[in-house]
Amino acid sequence: MIYADNAATTKMSEAAIKRMIEVANENYGNPSSLYVFGQRAKEILEEAREDVAGIINANPKEILFTSGGSEADNQAIISAAELGKKKGKNHIISSKFEHHAVLHTLQKLEKNGFEVTLLDVHEDGLIRPEEVEAAIKDETCLVTIMYANNEIGTIQPIKEIGAICRKHGVVFHTDAVQAIAHLKIDVEDQNIDMLSASAHKFHGPKGVGFLYARKGILLTNLIEGGAQERGKRAGTENVPGIAAMATALKEAYANLDENAENTRKKRDRLIEGLSEIEHSALNGDATKRLPGNVNFCFEGIEGESLLLLLDDKGIAASSGSACTSGSLDPSHVLLAIGRVHDVAHGSLRLSIDEKLTDEDVEYVITAVKEVVEYLRGFSPIWRDLTTGKKQFIL
Numbered sequence: 001m002i003y004a005d006n007a008a009t010t011k012m013s014e015a016a017i018k019r020m021i022e023v024a025n026e027n028y029g030n031p032s033s034l035y036v037f038g039q040r041a042k043e044i045l046e047e048a049r050e051d052v053a054g055i056i057n058a059n060p061k062e063i064l065f066t067s068g069g070s071e072a073d074n075q076a077i078i079s080a081a082e083l084g085k086k087k088g089k090n091h092i093i094s095s096k097f098e099h100h101a102v103l104h105t106l107q108k109l110e111k112n113g114f115e116v117t118l119l120d121v122h123e124d125g126l127i128r129p130e131e132v133e134a135a136i137k138d139e140t141c142l143v144t145i146m147y148a149n150n151e152i153g154t155i156q157p158i159k160e161i162g163a164i165c166r167k168h169g170v171v172f173h174t175d176a177v178q179a180i181a182h183l184k185i186d187v188e189d190q191n192i193d194m195l196s197a198s199a200h201k202f203h204g205p206k207g208v209g210f211l212y213a214r215k216g217i218l219l220t221n222l223i224e225g226g227a228q229e230r231g232k233r234a235g236t237e238n239v240p241g242i243a244a245m246a247t248a249l250k251e252a253y254a255n256l257d258e259n260a261e262n263t264r265k266k267r268d269r270l271i272e273g274l275s276e277i278e279h280s281a282l283n284g285d286a287t288k289r290l291p292g293n294v295n296f297c298f299e300g301i302e303g304e305s306l307l308l309l310l311d312d313k314g315i316a317a318s319s320g321s322a323c324t325s326g327s328l329d330p331s332h333v334l335l336a337i338g339r340v341h342d343v344a345h346g347s348l349r350l351s352i353d354e355k356l357t358d359e360d361v362e363y364v365i366t367a368v369k370e371v372v373e374y375l376r377g378f379s380p381i382w383r384d385l386t387t388g389k390k391q392f393i394l
């Protein structure tokens with residue numbers, strides 16, 4: 001079995017599993033309890049907070065543990081919106097290809113009187129900082145732009161966007177769920193005010209993540225109750241999960257350069273191999289993308305059928321289409337970069353890590369070529385394209 005869907009989720013690392021079990025076994029006290037048992041759990045929590053903060057050059061007090069990326073995104077955006085409202089500012093800037101955790105939160109705010117500007121994404125999958133600046137107005141209270149896109153892996157000019165926000169006194173949040181553990185992040189150097197992360201994307205456990213919020217940004221509670229997380233996120237902390245997340249993150253950063261280099265080579269070979277398929281195109285810039293992301297459109301096929309046939313060949317991959325929701329709508333990300341519906345339907349995302357062997361890479365290239373050819377063999381769209389009834393786009 002070849003697992004090429006690491007952007008969906010990752011396998012937990014041995015070290016993270018070990019840490020999770022160890023903490024669950026030995027330190028099951030409630031961190032809010034005053035006796036030693038509880039205090040040891042509290043220490044573990046604070047050690048994890050220091051580790052996480054150190055990695056992104058933040059202060060531990062600026063880290064809030066959450067149930068994952070979605071919660072962190074929701075809390076960041078709602079907090080900045082509430083802060084804006086108090087100052088009479090009700091305009092938010094984001095982009096058309098954000099994750100739904102961001103887009104749906106923004107839609108909710110729009111219903112509550114906020115004005116949202118969703119910036120266009122260029123064909124290369126990148127947002128232009130000057131367009132962010134042009135969209136800022138006196139009422140702007142938040143800019144939220146993802147660090148790296150979850151489908152096409154393109155890496156945004158975060159530092160430049162952050163500098164623009166700082167210049168205009170606007171809070172800058174970035175959803176770094178796909179970027180963290182793959183790229184070096186420094187919230188100070190990159191002018192980031194808020195950042196979301198999720199452990200299951202970097203070989204940590206599911207259902208745990210964190211929000212970085214710069215000192216001075218007052219957070220709005222999404223969950224009311226006890227005084228955990230400095231009173232900003234109620235509920236007994238997931239101590240084993242949080243400890244395992246810190247372990248996974250430290251592990252990722254200890255091997256970052258080596259893993260990224262290794263993965264990048266395999267990514268580039270996959271891109272080279274799949275580009276040989278006629279009427280295909282890579283989605284997003286070829287180099288300003290995550291080390292493990294490959295995303296292609298193949299004209300004349302349906303992404304869902306491609307995935308099922310690849311599954312038969314032992315390859316777990318993903319397509320951009322929202323098939324899980326039962327809808328046949330193509331990916332909003334591919335539409336945002338200008339792919340037309342027919343083309344966007346035939347997409348394939350491979351999100352690999354350093355564990356993929358060179359043999360696996362060659363096997364995947366061969367398998368995708370075979371499956372695309374097979375599917376085109378009985379595709380009515382392909383027939384129309386090859387008989388000249390329809391024009392090729394790619």
Ligand SMILES: Cc1ncc(COP(=O)(O)O)c(C=O)c1O
Pocket residue numbers: 007008067068069070071073099101146148149150175177178197198199207209
């Ligand atoms: C860019 C991005 N943001 C947010 C999320 C949501 O994270 P979680 O699954 O931890 O809620 C994901 C997960 O797919 C993601 O890729």
